[in-house]
Amino acid sequence: MKRTSLAAVAIAATGVFGLTACAQPTETAAVEVAAARSSTPPGADAPADPEGVAVPELAGAETPDPPTAPVPEPTVAKTQKWVKIYNGPSRKDVTPPASIRTGSKTVELAATPNAQIGTYVTDGAGRTLYRFDKDSNKPPKATCNGDCAKAWPPLLIKSPGKIFPQGLDPKILGYVERADGTCQVTINGWPVYYFAKDSKPGDILGQGVNGTWFAVNPQGGKTKPLPDAIQPAPEQGGEGGDAPADAGY
Template identity: 65%
Template sequence: MRLPKLILSASLLVTAMITMTACGVPGTPQAADVKPAEKVVTLPSPAAVPPPTVAKTQKLVQIYSGPSDQPVAQTANTAPGSHDVELRATTSEQIGTFLTDGNGMTLYMFTNDSNNPPKSTCNGDCAKTWPALRIASPGKIFPTGVDPQLIGYVERADGTCQVTVNGQPVYYFSGDKAPGEINGQGVKGTWFAVSPTGGKTPPLPGK
């Protein structure tokens, strides 16, 4: 009686092995092992940034629509100034948005000056502490974050041309030694980092 049972068991075992072999032949991919075809994604080419165009002119000084597409070497705080000048809007948690030159040095306005008509009243010893941002003629001014229609220049008492924003003459502070410093903010209650619209920025907190 045991023999038929053994034969039956052996038969079932062989059948199972054949089935397993058929479903698991090495090199035959299983449904779970089949990898989907990789999807090739073509990224769009970055849009070309158009070069700045002349937005306005004031005699021989051209004010452009945006930043220069070439490096600008700037020494605009000494007479007669640079032929190329950059203006950039930057933001501080302390005083909000203000202007710097292309090197990141803070630019200031003097509340004793006039913007209509534009007039600088800081000369002599005052100009040693607060050097004007000058533009040599012929010259080019490249703004970033500033409306080019607000930019121009005014002739100073020494005959050099000082950059203006909305008619307001702008200056450096000799006490600023590194980009981003605002050591001139609120000095004598008349000097303030200039805003992109030519106004004064808020005093430093607590002052």
């Protein structure tokens, strides 16, 4: 083969190898660009390719919401002998007693807003709780007994008892022993009662009766009377049976 031919072959071969060698940086750049794309966090500027052309931003995966912190279980804030009073509502469903006269080992209390009388306290079933002006809170004493307690059944708690409040300070909750030996829940020392004529959650038919009965507020105080509250009536005697609806005692 002539020298001229050999030189041409050598030049051609060099060109081939040169083309092959030039392809590798391009492939390497492509790999680097792909790696940069995969490592670019969502929202960051997209890297430019080796030729100076901006690489479109790749859609990143949505950032997951931070995990929700679990709601802590209520803890015991106060103990009165065999009754434990917690610092919040129970995390487990509590079935309140169907009857307002039986009492329960577990009592729920909740602050409930009302446009007419302000915020008052209900039990776990949403039934209104009242306080009686003729009772006392220092020291706690319940004076509604006998026929009075038929019209105004006390909120009773049995041993071993638990009280779960929502919207009330657990430190002001407790109980007082009644004349018949049962134990009645107190709010800031005031014994609390139901009204027998309240037939469903939200009823406040006992509000202001005889000027001595009021739905109790979360601090143990009285809520505002209604304009049409039952006013004092002549005393009505008689033993047994239901006490009159307007029994103020």
